[in-house]
Amino acid sequence: MTSNPVEATPSPYPRTSRYHGVEVAVRAGHDGRQVPYLRRRLLPRPGGFVAIGEHTVSAGDRPDLLAHQYLGDAEQWWRIADANPVLDPRELTGTPGRKVRITLPEGVLTHG
Amino acid sequence: MADPGPVHLTLLMGPRIPVPVPQPVTDALLSAQVTVTAGQRSGFQLAFDLAKHGLINRTLLPAGFFDPQTRVVLVVTVKGTPAVLMDGVIIRQEVGVSNQPGQSTLTVTGEDLTVLMDLEEHELPHPGTPPSARVAAIIARYAHYGMVPVVVPELFPQVTPPTQRVDTQKGTDLSYVTQLAKDQGYVFYLDPGPVPGVSRAYWGPEVRLGVPQHALNVNMDHLSNVDQLTFSFDGTAREEPVVRVQIPATKIASKLPVPEVSVLRPPLAARPAPALKKKVIADTAKKDAAQALAQALAKAAESADAITGSGQLDVVRYGYLLRPRELVGVRGAGITYDGLYYVKSVTHNLQRGAYTQNFTLAREGLIALYPTVVP
Numbered sequence: 001m002t003s004n005p006v007e008a009t010p011s012p013y014p015r016t017s018r019y020h021g022v023e024v025a026v027r028a029g030h031d032g033r034q035v036p037y038l039r040r041r042l043l044p045r046p047g048g049f050v051a052i053g054e055h056t057v058s059a060g061d062r063p064d065l066l067a068h069q070y071l072g073d074a075e076q077w078w079r080i081a082d083a084n085p086v087l088d089p090r091e092l093t094g095t096p097g098r099k100v101r102i103t104l105p106e107g108v109l110t111h112g
Numbered sequence: 113m114a115d116p117g118p119v120h121l122t123l124l125m126g127p128r129i130p131v132p133v134p135q136p137v138t139d140a141l142l143s144a145q146v147t148v149t150a151g152q153r154s155g156f157q158l159a160f161d162l163a164k165h166g167l168i169n170r171t172l173l174p175a176g177f178f179d180p181q182t183r184v185v186l187v188v189t190v191k192g193t194p195a196v197l198m199d200g201v202i203i204r205q206e207v208g209v210s211n212q213p214g215q216s217t218l219t220v221t222g223e224d225l226t227v228l229m230d231l232e233e234h235e236l237p238h239p240g241t242p243p244s245a246r247v248a249a250i251i252a253r254y255a256h257y258g259m260v261p262v263v264v265p266e267l268f269p270q271v272t273p274p275t276q277r278v279d280t281q282k283g284t285d286l287s288y289v290t291q292l293a294k295d296q297g298y299v300f301y302l303d304p305g306p307v308p309g310v311s312r313a314y315w316g317p318e319v320r321l322g323v324p325q326h327a328l329n330v331n332m333d334h335l336s337n338v339d340q341l342t343f344s345f346d347g348t349a350r351e352e353p354v355v356r357v358q359i360p361a362t363k364i365a366s367k368l369p370v371p372e373v374s375v376l377r378p379p380l381a382a383r384p385a386p387a388l389k390k391k392v393i394a395d396t397a398k399k400d401a402a403q404a405l406a407q408a409l410a411k412a413a414e415s416a417d418a419i420t421g422s423g424q425l426d427v428v429r430y431g432y433l434l435r436p437r438e439l440v441g442v443r444g445a446g447i448t449y450d451g452l453y454y455v456k457s458v459t460h461n462l463q464r465g466a467y468t469q470n471f472t473l474a475r476e477g478l479i480a481l482y483p484t485v486v487p
Contacts, residue, residue: 014323016193021306052120067192072118073431076192105194107307108122108187109132 018078043085049103061093070102118428119467124185136167146197148436149457151299154224156198162216185308190433196305200224224302229286236281239274243292250285251313258309264316266296268402297376297410320377326432327441327485337430341423343449349418352387353411357404358397376413380452381477385418421473441485451480
């Protein structure tokens with residue numbers, strides 16, 4: 001996720017954000033304007049996560065509700081989406097009966 | 113502690129490369145305490161339950177798993193966001209054996225990786241290099257421990273020609289680097305993270321800039337996230353340094369104007385505390401003006417914080433981890449003591465089911481500089 005392990009410049013996004021540590025690049029337009037943009041963030045490898053639980057989707061579930069229930073913060077739904085790995089968060093809870101992995105953040109390992 | 117919850121602690125240990133500890137070790141962990149202070153070495157203490165026929169007592173302890181110089185990395189995940197609390201080495205271990213079953217404990221105490229820079233004494237000449245280059249060269253020798261140097265060049269360039277004087281390092285790497293930092297009004301510390309096994313070795317002025325952390329609210333009914341805050345204003349804390357230098361050709365001593373401290377640290381308060389004391393700095397007459405000026409600035413910056421605050425917060429209630437060596441806003445303490453503060457030190461107290469932080473704040477005067485505190 002982080003291209004450089006030690007960030008030389010502070011990220012414009014807070015630590016809890018999905019875009020924390022994503023590199024900012026600058027593109028020069030036709031008229032010489034400098035347009036800053038974020039580089040593409042790829043989904044991490046699913047093997048880099050340690051599962052701490054599993055959730056079976058039932059009707060009415062939403063990614064933010066899952067994040068609130070298991071991680072304590074509804075805004076962290078993207079961590080569950082990363083671990084499962086899906087791009088569209090609605091895909092996580094779309095089909096009842098689907099098993100959703102609840103994991104620790106990427107890079108945090110236990111009991112190796 | 114592998115249950116889903118708002119706080120999750122991960123412990124990694126190993127001789128040089130830390131690896132996740134076995135499950136019985138995690139289960140035996142009773143409490144963890146980590147102290148981080150700006151400009152000082154960080155320390156940690158871990159307490160384990162020492163069962164008579166447990167894995168720790170029978171296998172790991174005799175095999176040297178908890179021996180001094182074993183590396184320890186503590187990662188805490190608060191509400192899904194990981195933070196490396198400590199990257200250090202064990203210095204001492206204590207075993208308390210009790211007659212009561214379940215009361216025997218193993219306690220290991222350690223310090224951050226700078227302790228490795230304090231083991232060997234060197235005598236090394238550094239001809240014609242400025243202090244920042246010397247520091248970068250010294251830190252680079254510890255790269256295999258994941259130390260990455262972040263070195264800020266000094267404010268007043270101080271390169272002595274080798275024909276005039278050769279600066280020599282005497283003593284350990286840590287004492288030399290700390291002394292160089294002190295002469296500039298800088299600090300030297302290790303900041304673990306952002307990933308386990310890597311830490312930033314920062315040599316530069318205290319970072320009193322940037323986006324402040326989530327505000328500490330006190331005395332605000334259900335919006336309070338701090339139990340108690342205590343502030344103190346010490347009038348004798350601030351000293352004004354007096355520096356005299358001698359011009360070598362004429363032997364005339366002259367008083368140097370003391371530079372404004374705000375070049376090192378931007379102001380946080382509207383009404384800075386006055387300096388009651390004046391202090392003459394010794395041994396500046398023979399030094400060149402740039403060196404004496406840097407030392408005067410260092411002395412002025414060292415004693416600039418007249419206001420200190422301390423308190424305790426519950427991490428789950430606050431919702432975030434209060435990080436030391438960064439800015440934080442305070443609300444609800446009244447006109448005089450509201451506003452931005454520099455987080456001077458944080459002590460993390462982790463126990464099963466409880467995570468509290470004790471912190472101290474500091475700034476140079478009274479009354480907030482800006483009318484509101486964000487976020």
